[in-house]
Amino acid sequence: xxxxxxxxxxxxxxxxxxxxxxxxxxxxxxxxxxxxxxxxxxxxxxxxxxxxxxxxxxxxxxxxxxxxxxxxxxxxxxxxxxxxxxxxxxxxxxxxxxxxxxxxxxxxxxxxx
Amino acid sequence: xxxxxxxxxxxxxxxxxxxxxxxxxxxxxxxxxxxxxxxxxxxxxxxxxxxxxxxxxxxxxxxxxxxxxxxxxxxxxxxxxxxxxxxxxxxxxxxxxxxxxxxxxxxxxxxxxx
Numbered sequence: 001x002x003x004x005x006x007x008x009x010x011x012x013x014x015x016x017x018x019x020x021x022x023x024x025x026x027x028x029x030x031x032x033x034x035x036x037x038x039x040x041x042x043x044x045x046x047x048x049x050x051x052x053x054x055x056x057x058x059x060x061x062x063x064x065x066x067x068x069x070x071x072x073x074x075x076x077x078x079x080x081x082x083x084x085x086x087x088x089x090x091x092x093x094x095x096x097x098x099x100x101x102x103x104x105x106x107x108x109x110x111x112x113x
Numbered sequence: 114x115x116x117x118x119x120x121x122x123x124x125x126x127x128x129x130x131x132x133x134x135x136x137x138x139x140x141x142x143x144x145x146x147x148x149x150x151x152x153x154x155x156x157x158x159x160x161x162x163x164x165x166x167x168x169x170x171x172x173x174x175x176x177x178x179x180x181x182x183x184x185x186x187x188x189x190x191x192x193x194x195x196x197x198x199x200x201x202x203x204x205x206x207x208x209x210x211x212x213x214x215x216x217x218x219x220x221x222x223x224x225x226x227x
Contacts, residue, residue, distance in 0.1 A: 033215065042117070042203050042218030043156070086154055092214070100169055101148075101216060103156040 002027040004091055006104035013079055014112050021074045021107045023089035030092050032065055032072045033101070037086040079111045116140050119204050119219040126194055127227055133190045134222045136204030144168075145187040146205040146216065147179060156203070162187055194226045 004025045013019055023032065031050045035043035047056050049065035049072060056063045060083075062075040072089055086108050090101040117138045126132050138145060146169075147159040161169035162181040176192040187204060201221045207214035 037154075040220070042205070042221050043216075044218070045215040048215060088156065090156075100158055100161065101146075101156075102158075106154045106156075108154070 002029070002091065002102050004089055004102055004104035006087075006089055006107050008107060009105060010108050010110075012110040012112065015081055016078055019076050019079060019109070021087055021089075021109075022071070023073065023104050024071045025091065026070065027091075028069050029102075030069070032069075033090045033092070034063055034072070034074055035088040035090060037088060037106075043088055076109075079109075081111050081113050084109055084111050115220075117204055117206055117217050117219040119202075119222050121222060122220060123223050123225075125225045125227065128194055128196060130194050131190070131192045132194060132224070133188055134202055134204075134224075135186070135188045136219060137186050138204075138206040138217070139185065140206055140208070140217060141185075142206040142208050142217070143184060144207045144209070144214070145181065145184070146207075147187065147189050148203040148205060148218075150201040150203060150221070152200070160187075160189075191224075194224075196226050199224055199226045 007022050033048045034046045036046055037043040047063045052067045052069045054065045060077045064073050086106050088106045089104045119136045144163045146161045148156050149159055150156045159173050160179040164184050165181045178190045181187045201223050203221045204219040205216040207216045
């Protein structure tokens with residue numbers, strides 16, 4: 001069974017601080033996606049990483065896929081209150097053509113002013 | 114226009130009742146999904162359809178039955194509702210299956226069984 005473990009589960013920081021969220025597995029994934037979910041809404045895709053070692057940047061967010069494609073990280077620089085939300089990593093699991101997403105437990109981020 | 118829309122957004126019902134949740138996507142996608150998010154925010158896939166054909170059927174009680182009348186719609190019918198069915202149910206769609214397919218999620222249906 002493919003599992004993704006996210007850490008930390010909860011993070012409360014002050015505006016302006018940096019943070020990193022980790023997503024780890026013992027399984028290899030063909031790709032990893034990061035989503036952000038706000039209360040009362042569905043998850044919204046932030047990025048997809050496909051190649052081992054790949055780094056993608058989205059403004060103050062930096063995403064990295066591990067060389068072995070078993071782990072990923074999300075780093076936020078100078079967090080803002082608007083970054084508050086639930087961050088979810090998801091690996092495309094099962095047979096390669098189903099599009100089945102296996103989600104981590106999520107990281108709830110609170111950025112205080 | 115909402116890309117993936119679900120109705121209703123909130124559903125409160127008694128144990129033993131039968132209820133349906135409807136989902137429609139206007140993105141022209143071939144693949145649609147149902148996910149369940151529990152009280153700890155953990156999201157787990159339930160079903161997936163591609164062009165009206167069932168391709169993923171996870172270990173879900175057979176009280177849950179998806180129906181796809183066409184590739185733009187995927188409804189979820191639940192029989193004999195139980196307290197443990199209380200959760201947020203998300204419909205999603207993707208243009209293609211496979212590693213690069215991002216999923217577009219609806220706003221969710223919060224089901225509360227009392």
